[in-house]
Amino acid sequence: MATAHSRTAARFMIAPAVLLLLGWMIIPLSMTIYFSTLRYNLLMPGMEDFIGFDNYSYFLSDPAFFSALTNTLLLVGGVLLITVVGGILLALLLDQPMFGQGVVRILVIAPFFVMPTVSALVWKNMFMNPVNGLFAFMAKAVGLQPFDFLSHAPLTSIIIMVAWQWLPFATLILLTAMQSLDSEQIEAAEMDGAGAFSRFFHIVLPHLTRAITVVILIQTIFLLSVFAEILVTTNGGPGTASTNITYLVYAQSLLQFDVGSGSAGGIVAVILANIVAIFLMRMIGKNLDI
Amino acid sequence: MGQIKLEKVTKAFGNTQVIPPLDLEIEDGEFVVFVGPSGCGKSTLLRLIAGLEDVTSGDIVIDGTNATELPPARRGLAMVFQSYALYPHMSVKKNIAFPLKMAKMPEDKIEEKVKNAAHILNLTDYLDRRPGQLSGGQRQRVAIGRAIVREPAAFLFDEPLSNLDAALRVNMRLEISELHQSLKTTMIYVTHDQVEAMTMADKIVVLRAGNIEQVGSPLELYRSPNNLFVAGFIGSPKMNFLEGDDAAKYGAHTIGVRPEHLKVIPGATVGSGWTGTVGVIEHLGSDTFMHVHLDGNRGTITVRADGDNPAKVNDKITVEALSEDRIYRFDKDGMAIR
Secondary structure (H helix, E strand, O other), rough: OOHHHHHHHHHHHHHHHHHHHHHHHHHHHHHHHHHHHOOOOOOOOOEEEOOOOOOHHHHHHHHHHHHHHHHHHHHHHHHHHHHHHHHHHHHHHHOOOOOHHHHHHHHHHHHHHOOOOHHHHHHHHHOOOOOOOHHHHHHHHOOOOOOOOHOOOHHHHHHHHHHHHHHHHHHHHHHHHHHHHHOHHHHHHHHHHOOOOHHHHHHHHHHHHHHHHHHHHHHHHHHOOOOOOHHHHHOOOOOOOOOOOOHHHHHHHHHEEEHHEEEEEEEHHHHHHHHHHHHHHHHHHHHOOO | OEEEEEEEEEEEEEEEHHHHHHEEOOOOOOOOEEEOOOOOOOHHHHHHHHHHHOOEEEOOOOOOOOOOOHHHHHHOOEEOOOOOOOOOOHHHHHHHHHHHHHOOHHHHHHHHHHHHHHHHHOOHHHOOOOHOOOOOHHHHHHHHHHHHHOOEEEEEOOOOOOEEEEOHHHHHHHHHHHHHHHHHHHHEEEEOHHHHHHHHHOOEEEEOOOOEEEEHHHHHHOOOEEEHHHHHHHOOOEEEEEHHHHHEEEEOOEEOHHHHHHEEEOOOOOOOOEEEEEEEEEEOOOOEEEEEOOOOOOOEEEOOOOOOOOOOOEEEEEEEEEEEEEEEEEEOEEEEOO
């Protein structure tokens, strides 16, 4: 298989696929870069002029940008914290031998199959609604004032919804990792006099580092672009309290019809995502080495 | 001290009883080997002693105190696992220090003990490596090091050499024997390899289906096996068994002769012994093992001959026991007739 001839043939064979994928990425990216340098407003067609980096300076100096940036990081960080810690605890629980283990595991995975808009609407209308929601009902049952989650703690509410969606993913990955731990290691630790907590912190947790790294990296990619949950619940509000970068780009291009500024925001988002990626790989990427 | 006594210990998984009531006494400083075919319950027995499994009934007494209900860590035993069970994310030093750290020993004392153990086991140069960077034999030594720093009442070994290649196995066998001689601690060793059992043990416990078939020193088991199973299990190659007329001649249901207790006479001579045709010949250099098909379809027996025995495949030969008392006799139930 590794003759010079077969290698040349292989290159020819994969060339179309590579070119297609390359075009798929390069064309939208270069168009976005091109649009980001135009004064391009949908309300003023035919007046697209080249204005250099003006769109970037507008976007970056917009007060909404910094709150969106903070919100994005809070959202990613908050969800990661909840899913990783909760995922480890759930995985520990599911790893115990119990009756109906298979069914329970499927139930735990279920939230992952619910599409984001649906789960956000369910949370918004059936749980967090201050009049009809379950939480309001529970608060009233014990004589408390119902709390209006989405207007008083919009970002936290969204973090809870997104964390609920991603918890199964983290649980699943961490559970499989936990099951791959050699039971003799646990027994050896037991013989060595390690209690349940020592065993967890000295044996189980180090064994999970790689799985935790995978969970963090994969989730970060998706959490940077959370959009549907915000659109159907808070619309980024009140004010910009629950606007993240993705939602800000949407607001710029399709609510204010400013495609130029929206494109500039898109490019900024790409750069930010890369900064986060580099940062993450520096921090935890070494866990992926064997 | 390391005296272990099992009193009427049983173990059942659900409805299957893997260990029927079993009594065993292990003296302080003894090297005891549990040997038997796979699935005979020898590992389960070891895990019962270690406390990794709960006994279904009966008592385990360690040094005079009833340890049946004690958790593994408080029994004062150390175990070396088949997979070594080293902690992959810790250096060799941390691996060996782990039980001491769990016992909340002061740092400087841990340091000293680890150094000592590393010195005994020739691991001093590898203390900062991870288990993944070590060879099989070195990992084995780390596992032993982790066991000896605890200064346990007894060591438990669960088939520790089965993951090593043949040459290393012989080396490690010797090292473990030497360790036992220098530490003089009780050791319980589980293996399915009767050569390991014979070479290392002070006392061998032969197990079959959870039952103790015979307990004794290696030579006792070799010289006077209690039954067919022990006779066939101890010794390599296996003892030859003959039934029918050959056995009836000696007033037994079955007779057994070890390959090394047979001599070869060329040609089919009439008289004592058995005549047959040579089948497969295995040359080991020092010895030659011949598989002889006996005339009249009476089966195949293995014979050990000198390394320079001239016999060839399909030769007619006669084999004869070296002396009458080298022939073991067994009754209908497989028990030895003495």
